[in-house]
Structures are given as structure tokens and as C-alpha cells.
Amino acid sequence: MNDNELTTNTNEHTVEINGSEAIDQTYPSKPKVSSGKNQFSTSIIxxxxxxxxAHFILNWDLGFILKVTGVLVLHELGHFMTMKLYKYKNLKMLFLPMLGAAVIGDKDKITQKENAIVALAGPLPGIILGVFLYAFGLINxxxxFISLANIAIIINAFNLLPFxxxxxxxxxxxLFFNKSKMLEAVFIIISILCLTSVxxxxxxxxxxxxxxxxxxxxVNSYKLKKVHSKLDQDRVSYNKSFDELNDEEYWKIRKELAAHFPNIAKLVGDNKLAEAKQEEKIIMHVKNALERKYVKDLNLLGKIGFVVLWLTAFALPLLGIGLAHLYLN
Structure with a gap:
């Protein structure tokens, strides 16, 4: 081997100078992601x-709670099944106290078309069902049925608001804003102002x-930008999936996250290069820090098509309810 030649082992980096080998840094193996067998129990809890x-804080009666929950489950099942169709991993449905529910999952590469379809797959079926329930309730x-229809239409129409x-x-x-971090931030600020007003x-x-x-x-996006900046300086790649991260990249990203986010630092504790008790949560934060591959596969005509579909979803309740009243008259 020539002088000053760099050699790399699987989990450690060694430098050989003038025939003598010195260890520069050793990194443990990257933690493995759990199989997610407890995801169902998390959803139930x-x-x-x-x-x-809903019952003790919002003082909703049982009947209303069941109606709202049924509408939410149908809404989230639309997202869940579509995400499953697009091969998202680690899918789970979570209920958010006093707010609603959400489906989360992992995917290394996402396209504009997929993202838009997944978003529409929640409210659109609920609105269609709501219109049919309203018509059925009105006719009979x-x-x-009318009460359930109103809940379905209101919840799903609210979710279609462009914020x-x-x-x-x-x-x-x-479709329009995530092409740049600045545009996305402006859109989020507009959303904050509009939703606060609503x-x-x-x-x-x-x-x-x-x-x-x-x-x-x-705030977290700003902190994450600083993390990415530091990783760029250290030439640590974060434009990849979690599975593609090598040991060194994982532990360096973990370190920078702990340096910028107090909640992650608390999880890490003194375990700088060792798995913490709640390493699964740290893994989740590392995943969120990675830049997912986003494919822009829609031209202007395709974007207009989705906007028209979005407007149609908004118009469906008015059209359906109007037709139901015309039928009775």
C-alpha cells in the first residue's frame, strides 16, 4: 500500500500513514427499524x-361522537388504501385528540400525481357518500341520515380548503409551492393567517x-435547514432513504439533530454513539430529516386537471343537495 492511502472498513474509518494504521473514528452499526407490529395498538390507543x-373535554354526546368518528375513519381509510396502493411502508392511522385523524407512512420516492391523488382520496369519497346520505334522508x-350527511360533508369540505x-x-x-423552500414557507404563513381567521x-x-x-x-424547518447546512459542510449525504444511509451518515445526522433540537437531545442523552432506550423515536426524527425524492411528473395541463377535480369536489354537495330538493319538488 502506498503512503497516505485511505482505507475504509465496514463500521470504522482508518487512516494508514507510513505503514502505521491509526483509527480515526468508529461508528456502531445503524439501528434497525422495527417491523411495526405495534402499529395497530398505537392506532387503538x-x-x-x-x-x-371528545366526550370529556368537548362534551359531545355519544351519538355525535360515533357519527364524527365514522366519518373520520372513512376519510382516513381513503388515504390509507391509496397509500397502500402506492406501496407506502409502515402505514398507521392515528387519531388526534379534539382535531381528527391522520394516516402516516414512509416512501422513498413520491410523485406530484401520487401526492395529489392520496390527498383527494380522503375527502372525495366522504363528500360523495355525504351527498347520497343527504338525498336518501331527504327522500325518506x-x-x-341527514345529520350524518351534514357531518360528512362539513368535515370533508373543510379538509378541502386550500390551506x-x-x-x-x-x-x-x-402542485405549485413545494418547488422551493421559500415558496412553501410563504404558503404555510398564508395558511396560518387564513386558518386563524377561520x-x-x-x-x-x-x-x-x-x-x-x-x-x-x-420553526422546525428553520432548525432543519441549519442541520442540513452543517451536514453539507461535513459532506454527509441526506438526500437518500433511511435504508440507503450508511453507519457513519446515520450517527452524524443523529448528532446534528441532537445539537439543534432539545427534544432529540433529551432522547439521545449521553448515548452519543450508542442506541438510546427510545432509539425508535430518534430514528423517526432522522427519517424526517432526510430529503425524500420528489418527482415532478405533472405538466400544466395535469395541474389544471387536479384543480378542476378539487373544485368539482367542492361543488358536489351543492349540486347533489340541489338535485335532491328538485326531485322532491
């Missing part, structure tokens, strides 16, 4: 907390949790 908060003079993090906002962000106007102050969440998202 979140559902129980959601139901309890069934107030329970982050609602489904409508995700559609518009995917919450105040309808006097539903619990909804202020959503813009508050967006504010925290902006």
Missing part, C-alpha cells in the same frame, strides 16, 4: 384518547391548534 377527549324524511396541512393545502402545495370567525378556538402546529413546523 390514539382512538381511545380521541374518544375520551330521515333526520339521522396546509389540510388535504386541499397538500394538493396545492404539491377559527376566530366561526368561534371554534380549538381549531387554533392547527395554525399553532404550522408555526412550530416553520
Amino acid at each position: 390514539s382512538a381511545v384518547i380521541y374518544l375520551a377527549s 324524511n330521515n333526520k339521522e 396546509m396541512p389540510l388535504d386541499g393545502g397538500r394538493i396545492f402545495n404539491s 377559527a376566530v370567525y366561526i368561534e371554534n378556538y380549538i381549531l387554533l391548534i392547527i395554525p399553532l402546529f404550522l408555526v412550530l413546523r416553520l
